[in-house]
Every structure is written in structure tokens, then in C-alpha cells.
Amino acid sequence: xxxxxxxxxxxxxxxxxxxxxxxxxxxxxxxxxxxxxxxxxxxxxxxxxxxxxxxxxxxxxxxxxxxxxxxxxxxxxxxxxxxxxxxxxxxxxxxxxxxxxxxxxxxxxxxxxxxxxxxxxxxxxxxxxxxxxxxxxxxxxxxxxxxxxxxxxxxxxxxxxxxxxxxxxxxxxxx
Numbered sequence: 001x002x003x004x005x006x007x008x009x010x011x012x013x014x015x016x017x018x019x020x021x022x023x024x025x026x027x028x029x030x031x032x033x034x035x036x037x038x039x040x041x042x043x044x045x046x047x048x049x050x051x052x053x054x055x056x057x058x059x060x061x062x063x064x065x066x067x068x069x070x071x072x073x074x075x076x077x078x079x080x081x082x083x084x085x086x087x088x089x090x091x092x093x094x095x096x097x098x099x100x101x102x103x104x105x106x107x108x109x110x111x112x113x114x115x116x117x118x119x120x121x122x123x124x125x126x127x128x129x130x131x132x133x134x135x136x137x138x139x140x141x142x143x144x145x146x147x148x149x150x151x152x153x154x155x156x157x158x159x160x161x162x163x164x165x166x167x168x169x170x171x172x173x174x175x
Contacts, residue, residue: 002069003076005034010061010080023057027064036068057081141174 009030017023024046031037037045045067049059058081065077099105132139132146149167152158158166 003072006061006065006069006073006077007080009034010057010065010077011083013061014057014081014084017057020056023060027057027060031064036064041067145170145175 013023013026013030017026027046028039028042031042032039045060045063046056049056049063052059058078061077061081062074065074067073069076096105132142145167148170149163152166153160153163
């Protein structure tokens, strides 16, 4: 019964929240409602989930499931958290495959590409400004790390995880 409750609770949380920080109150209410954890434990789980790689929702689901139901609880809660996204992706894929070759859909997809590139470029500018420019001035050491990482990523074809690791090490020494 606990495993079904974990699955359906985190499926409900994922369906009715918009991800990220909006999930925290919903997770808190659900976890406290069933007495799986205390408020302090939920705060600790959220803090750890924010620090670890991956989405907040899946990380919280995994940690809550692990604490309340062991490995099987973690699997059930995590899968419940993924069901909404998986469902929407499968529905989208179904329609994309059914409409493959449709001129209208192809035109829409062609129009979406530059929009996505513009959004990525916008995020790059916003994050770059906050990373490379501070109240003290221009952070030349961070710019150097970015140039080195870009060189190794593009010219040397270093994998993304290795580039991230290299950048972290450079950050320790010159950051």
C-alpha cells in the first residue's frame, strides 16, 4: 500500500505543479499529510535535492521514497514523478509520427528552431552577464575559464562531462 501511495502522491505532485520551486509546497503538504517526514526533514530533503544533479521533483521523490520505503519506495516515487512528463512526451511523439510529412507541422517545426535558439541565446546573455560581470568589475578569471572550456569543447571535442570537470578544477585554481 505504501508503494502505491508513494507512486500516486508523486504522480499527483508532478501533474499539479509546474516543476522547480513550485513543487516544494505541494511536496511538503503531501509528505506531511501522510506523516512520512517532519517539516524539518522535508526542508533537509529539498536542500539536498537542490544541490544534487537532476530535477528537484525527481530528486525529492527519490529521497522521500528511499526514506519511507527503501529502494522500492524510491523507485515507485521516482517513477510516479516521471509519469506526467513521460505521458506528455509519448503523446507528443505519437502525434509527431502520425503527422510526419505534414507541411503545416513541418513549417511549425522550422519556425520553432530559431525561437529556441533565441531563447538559448537570451539565457546565455543573462547568465553570462551575472557570471562575468560583478559589482567589483569584470571577472577575467571566469572569462578565461569560459574560453578554455569552449576551446576544449569545440576544437578538441572533449565530452561535456569532462569539460565540466575540467572547468570545475580550473575554477578551484583560478576562480
